[in-house]
Amino acid sequence: MDTTRNATLETWMGEHGYSSNSLAEAVNKALERFTGRMGGLDGSSVRGWKAGRVRWPKAATRKALEDVTGLPATALGFVPRGRTSPTPAPPQEDPDMKRRTLVGGIAAAAAAAASPGTAAPRRIGMSDVERLQCRFAEIIASDHRHGGQLSIEQQAAALADEALNLQNAGSATQRVRSSLYACAASFRSSAMWAAIDGRRYNDAKVHMREAQALAEMSGDQAIKFRIWSHTGTMYRHMGCPADALAANDVARNLHITRRDPMFASLGLARQGAILGVAQDRTGTRRAFDHAQDAMDRANPDAYRPVWMIAFYDQAELDSLALSAYLSLGAYQTAEFHAHRCLSALRPHMCRSKAIATTRLAHAQLAQGADDAATFTAMSVPQDAATQHPRVTRMLQEFGAALRATAQGSSTVQTWTEHTGEAWRATTA
Known part of the structure; x- marks a missing residue:
């Protein structure tokens, strides 16, 4: 194998003050920003690039490296597979254009x-x-x-x-x-x-x-699973559990769920959320028990597509359980899953955190904890509360439920003032 040194990368690193270790750390952080997980590169990885042992890093690694350097991989001396020598980057890969x-x-x-x-x-x-x-x-x-x-x-x-x-x-x-x-x-x-x-x-x-x-x-089995699973979720949000179950069953019956228990777990967890809407208590509990078992059996190091890696984990399983038990009116169980979800959510899951926090407020309010519920609801970030349609609607429903149960109280006044200030801030 040709192991011609990557002098272009070495020169760039020297000009910008990067050692092999510091560049590996910067790329790992960039990987975390768009996958949710810290990369596993170290100094030896970068030395492999410089030595020419790795001429074309993996797609995610290249994207992270391009984010760090502001240059396309070809401009850093890397050679796409199938080419025998570095090729200048074409005009459309100008770094400024890529950022725009x-x-x-x-x-x-x-x-x-x-x-x-x-x-x-x-x-x-x-x-x-x-x-x-x-x-x-x-x-x-x-x-x-x-x-x-x-x-x-x-x-x-x-x-x-x-x-x-x-x-x-x-x-x-x-x-x-x-x-x-x-x-x-x-x-x-x-x-x-x-x-x-x-x-x-x-x-x-x-x-x-x-x-x-x-x-x-x-x-592609993985993308088929994603689409049919999303279809089931769509019908669940629309209040059509029969259609939701039918769509989700298409996803669950794909071969990929037998090859990888993580896909089976996601299918079962979404089935549990649908059964919650359908008011099937026994089916809901059984689905989440099986979903947890499948997740526990899954190989954490198996290859999975980026969309799966970026969101499905224990926190998401608990988020779906929170939704299901809230639909069933099992508010104490819903609150338990809400706390588990929020404690395990990865930092990049901003949307998921806002949704779980809002659902937690609903569970607390339904148990009579007006003050705690209001405090929880007020902790939802303003941008999510006013700009995310699902979160906005759930907070509006929370406010209506709060006024119905604690009409005239100082808690209602606090919530009214908070929401008024949030609305004014977004329209100012």
Whole structure:
């Protein structure tokens, strides 16, 4: 194997004062920002890059390195697989442009390849897929910070279109084409989720149909699971438990749930949340018992897609249990799961924290703890309370329930003043 030293990277590190250890630490932190988990690089990893032993790091690592340096990987001396020598970065990978747009580079590449001329057709490869996968990681990270925003939905839908445009931008192997369909399905499923989270259900259904078709063309079991599982969640939020169970069962019957207990656990936990809406106490308890058992059996080091790694863990299982037991009116059990969820949530799960905190306030209020419940509800960050549709609605319902149970009390006055100040701050 060619192990020509990466002099470009060495020069950049020297100019910017990075040692192998300090660059590894910076890249690990960047990985944590968009995956929720600290990277596992160390000084020897960076020395491997400099020595040329690793000529093209993994997609997530490259994205983190590009975030740290502000340069595309090719400009740092890395060579995409299949190339024998470093190639200058094309115009669309100018670092400033990459920071200004999620899709500009990909769109420019597709347009250049599709335009008439004398140049040979472009060859679409796995490096194109990996760039799309990095964009997908950005969408996932944005969703966990903000959630439900129309801008996230629009960005994800645009990237789905760009992935499809690449199908016609040049020649590719069947593996690459399947991967491009999987990328398009992944983006479309994120657009679907953003619409669900923002309570834009008609838009969510449009994204759902397109995502399902793309997933079938890709043959990717993981993305099929995500889409059908999201469909079940959509119908649960719409108050249609029968449709929700039917959709979630499609996800749970995929082969991937037998290969990986973590997927089985997520399917069972979402089934438990649906059964809570359906007022099936026994089924709810059984589903969460099985979900916990499956999670405990799962191999923590198994390969899983970034969307799964970024959100499904013990905290999310408890969040779904909190939702289910709140629906059942089992408020003490709901509060137990709320505290467990909030104590285990990873820092990047801002949207999830706001939702769990609001549900905890509901559970406390239903048990007669008006003051504690109000204090909990007031701890929800203002941006989530006023800008996230699901959180806003739950807090409005909390206020109505508080006024119904403690009308005329100082607690109601405190809550009214708090919400008035929050509203004025957002409209000022």
